[in-house]
Amino acid sequence: MEKDEIFSNRLAILGKLAASLIHEIRSPLSVIKMNLDYLSMNDSEWNDDTRESINSCKEAVNRMSFIVTNFSTFAKKSHKDDEFISLNDLTLTAVKVAQIEARMQGIKIDTELQQDLPHLRISKDKLLQVFLNLIYNAIESKTKDNLIVIRTYTENSDWIVWEIEDSGKGIEESAKEKIFSDFYTSKEKGTGLGLSVCKSILDEYNSQISFESHLNVGTKFFIKFPIKDLTK
Ligand SMILES: Nc1ncnc2c1ncn2[C@@H]1O[C@H](COP(=O)(O)OP(=O)(O)O)[C@@H](O)[C@H]1O
Ligand SMILES: [Mg+2]
16 A cells, blocks of 8 residues: 555544544533533532532533534534524623633633624534634633733625634744644644634635734634625
């Protein structure tokens, strides 16, 4: 076999392995989640220590299911969940989910959202995954002023732009062309799937993702949604 062929064969096997692993992890994860929710029904009886420890279990489980979903979105392409949604509402949902992690690190997430944006026909779950990936990356960028800002606005009435800005460490020149590749990560515990998942989801909706980044100054990621295409 050619070298390339061996490599892509290995990748295919790895893909199958990952898919079955994800499948196996899902059900015990949902058992943990259900039991934590069950415990939460009596949270008025807890002392502060117990509450804190159950809440951190919940956060850990949420983070795990986010990672698992990143892996499974990787393979799936279906438009059956598409519905008209408000980007601003979904942004606020994403901020709420990421808030716990941000707060633990003393980071504030601000939003500047243009009102009355047209609703777009997109899958809520997939887009939430995109927003969360970008928000988590901003949190992990070690932002210096402890602030992340998310903006929505229209551009020439053709596009809705969703923008996220951090004042973190920025992206090295040599990494700029790699960050959207599968498995590229500069983090010790990264999966390198976040941005490639974002890109493949946004491709499905003819939407564009781009960024501007300066070392030790910060990074802005932009998503551009085509209004005409997504309001049909
Ligand atoms: N906001 C950001 N600031 C600095 N670097 C970033 C940012 N977002 C992405 N990156 C770079 O892109 C890489 C790939 O990101 P991603 O695909 O989400 O994988 P992961 O977060 O698991 O590393 C990161 O490891 C990091 O080097
Ligand atoms: Mg990431």
